[in-house]
Amino acid sequence: MDSHEPPEASLVRPYTLTAGRTKPSVDLPLEAPVQTLQSAMFHRWPLNDVRGRIVQLCVKSPSVAEISARLDLPLGVTRVLVGDLVTSGYLRVNRTLTELSTRDERRELIGRTLRGLRAL
Numbered sequence: 001m002d003s004h005e006p007p008e009a010s011l012v013r014p015y016t017l018t019a020g021r022t023k024p025s026v027d028l029p030l031e032a033p034v035q036t037l038q039s040a041m042f043h044r045w046p047l048n049d050v051r052g053r054i055v056q057l058c059v060k061s062p063s064v065a066e067i068s069a070r071l072d073l074p075l076g077v078t079r080v081l082v083g084d085l086v087t088s089g090y091l092r093v094n095r096t097l098t099e100l101s102t103r104d105e106r107r108e109l110i111g112r113t114l115r116g117l118r119a120l
Contacts, residue, residue, distance in 0.1 A: 017050060017073075017077055017080075017081060018076075018077055018080040018081065021080050022076055022080065023079075023080070024079040024080050024082065024083030024084075025080075025083040025084060025086070025087045026083045026086050026087060026093065027093075028064055028079050028082060028083055028086075028093060029064070029096050030063065030064050030065045030075070031063050031064070031065065031096055031097075031109065031113065032063060032064055032093045032094060032095075032096045033061040033062065033063055033093075033094040033096075033112065034058045034061065034062065034063070034064060034067065034082055034086075034091050034092070034093055034094070035058055035059075035061045035091065035092045035094055036055050036056075036058040036059045036090070036091060037089065037090055037091060037092055039089050039090055040055045040085075040090035040091065043055075043090065050071065050073070050081065051081060051084075051085060051090075053071060054067055054071070054078075054081060054082060054085060054091075055085065055090055055091065057070060057071070058091055061094065063112070063113070064078060064079060064082055067082065096109070097109055
C-alpha cells in the first residue's frame, strides 16, 4: 500500500460492536488507567477481534482515552467495550484522582497523561 493512500475503512460500524449500547456497564472515567488481568491471558480471542486488541493494549495500563485513540474507535464505543471486558473479568480499572488524592498522585496522573499524548 502506498503511504499516501487513506487507511482501509472498517466494514463494521462501531455501534454494531456494542449492540447499540452507549453506556458502559461500570464507572469508567476517561483518564482511568486500565490493566489486563491474568485471566485474559488464557482467553483465545478471534483474529481481528477488537476486544483482544484492547486486552493487548492494556498490558501497559493505558487510559480509556488512549485506548480509543490508539484503536481509532469512538470514545463511547471504547467505554462500552472496556466496561464489558471489566465485568467479564479480563480488565481492571485502576483508581483515578479523588478529592483525597495526594500531590504525588496528581503529578503521576499528569505525567502519565503527557506520556500518553507523546505516544500518539
